[in-house]
Amino acid sequence: MGIGSSVALALAAAFAVIVLTFGIARWRGRYDTIDSAWGAGFAVIAVTGFATEPRGIGSALVVTVLTAVWGLRLSAHIHLRNSAHGEDRRYREMYARARSRPQLRMFARVYLTQAAVMWFVSLPVVAAQHQPDSFGVLGVLGVAVWCVGFAFEAIGDEQLRRFKADPANAGEVLDTGLWRYTRHPNYFGDACVWWGLYLIAAQHLPGALAVLSPLLMTWLLARGSGKPITERHLAGNRPGYADYVARTSGFFPLPPKKR
Structure with a gap:
């Protein structure tokens, strides 16, 4: 085929x-x-x-x-x-x-x-x-990026699940674990997963031409239906969310800003 x-x-x-x-x-x-x-x-x-x-x-x-x-x-x-x-x-x-x-x-x-x-x-x-x-250096790099992304997404989701399961956290903002370094570790991880898959495909020309695919996924997560909608919802019902936004990276994991 x-x-x-x-x-x-x-x-x-x-x-x-x-x-x-x-x-x-x-x-x-x-x-x-x-x-x-x-x-x-x-x-x-x-x-x-x-x-x-x-x-x-x-x-x-x-x-x-x-x-x-x-x-x-x-x-x-x-x-x-x-x-x-x-x-x-x-x-x-x-x-x-x-x-x-x-x-x-x-x-x-x-x-x-x-x-x-x-x-x-x-x-x-x-x-x-x-x-x-065959599998070359670019393919190995792609697997590594996928692993980073999968870990961020899976761990971030589990940390959020446990946080929400505790009644004491009602109305609070999760700012520990991976959520200390990025407001959306799950979205960041999702983007990394698809960039990792792209790197594996990019070992040869047809795959390299598919760069718009991970770009679209990253845009959807960071600018489209992912991050903006989630943050508008949280800003309306989490009193401490504005302070969390001020000190925490919006997408790419970075050390929190000192306040």
């Missing part, structure tokens, strides 16, 4: 995941189901691509395993977190604003958009699955 066919297959896999997720969302009566399926969708794309383009223990296998591990952990974490609460208010508000054919509008504006982003961000994985069965 040529790389063009694999790109088309990745798009079909992303669309299939989104259609199935939308059906489950309607059955559950919760449109935030898309958040739970987000990471798993990347895993499906990676595994589908590897199954149709089998290679040895080179870049193809490495990016497939790394993508699946990251995606399945993220989906499990988000599903467990969201299941303990009602539906995310963002989706309730979007549904309420769509007065005419709300279900169709949710599918078109939310779910299809997620499918397109999922497919585009996955392009380095698709490219890496077509590389020769």
